[in-house]
Amino acid sequence: MLERNHLAILREVDRLGSLTAAAESLCLTQSALSHAVKKLEQQIGAAVWTKEGRNLRFTQAGEYLLALAKRLLPQFEHAELVMSQFSQGQRGALRIGMECHPCYQWLLKVVSPYLQRWPDVDVDVKQKFQFGGIGALMGYEIDVLVTPDPVRKDGLSFQPVFDYEQVLVVGENHPLAQAPFVEPVHLLQETLISYPVDIDRLDIYNQFLLPANCNPRQHKTIETTDIMLQMVAAGRGVAALPKWLVAEYAQKMPVRPVRLGPQGIAKQIFLGVREEDAGTDYLASFVAMARDAEWKG
Template structure:
């Protein structure tokens, strides 16, 4: 009710979508306002917009409706013989080129469970694992916390990504100081454990003169392809973008910089549970 009125801006359209009369919806809103002793909507520029109380109620409604939709979805799968849904958390840096092979390997191994992919989960993935919003999560460079089990997937090199006409393309190796006068495209300027800011820039007190934060890997790639700058990405993240593109990459420094990709599960998982079998499939995929 609150959600529909917020989306449409008027009672008439909201009532049509909900399949009730306009007067019935108006009555429900008035009754809700009476019970809460506060208005839920005000009229602004001929549209109904939620008050602060309406916004708070809308937030709760969105959470509840999402949980109801998820519950209905899960229950429908139980009736189809799927006894467990494993929620796999990945962020935009992980990519998706490896997922079909993982899905097939897991489906061949576990017949009564399935994988649900959760893209860009809450920034605190361990919190999501702890409260059951995720069953397994793939991260790079994360410190293992109490109550969780880590599964090593692969060691990955951080590389400089650019176009063939960029100055970096002529170098055998890119040095850290080479980034000083560059326009650097990144998903975040927040230093993260074992990522480029902590490994490459901060220890050398060397930072690019201009940083453009664009939020997602595919947007970073689009900026580089357009000649708007360079970036540092893990090779595994970069891999699917190299096909049919002019992108090239270079190692950084004599020894290079590396990160570890890990899968994390709760430590209390029962041996041979579907979740741990999914973790085994992930490990085997990168073995």
């Protein structure tokens, strides 16, 4: 019979790369781990991995069980965490996943009053997910997903919380700084700086440049907003960011927002939750506070 400890062993071997490390992580002897796997293989009638020198390679059956482990174990662990919190009289934990790099400043404005209203709820913020933001939400890695690009799936609910405009940000001495708007051709000789996100998820590409068959002269990626805007202020490139974020930085740095196209690019930030959790009081309160917060995008 397939048991939870079998899935835990497969996940740890995949994560750590060796039987020895997996056994140590699970507080087992290596012989006990090997015995458990051998018993599993006898029960299912198939090997879960093969040895290639010092390396282990998962078989097709092993890959299937590994995928199952990665889906189910986070749900078990989340359930245990919630039950532990209930038993200790705690309200719970709110794990927020971010698919919007520049949204941390906005999130801080929501989290601060939320922590005051819900002192017995722990808040954690995650940005890197094993299966992407939607997969993390469906797989119980996170409880709320902050995203500008919701993907509609059964069992998930998304609510818009604020509108904003995506703009081009340039240095105050840049030739485009005083332009009423820019066209895609204006970026042909520019270095475009962005967060390290796939191009097909960057609005400046999929809503502005690519429809016009244009590409910037060079594309660089930078993880932090501060460094990105320092580069823009120094004339090292241009970037596309929310107008509200550029307005905040323009008060302390020589950067300016310029509209992308004559109509601009309108966007929304959404919060996604699992429908089964939507009625949880402290989670519903976070969504309501985020939606009702005074914010000019």
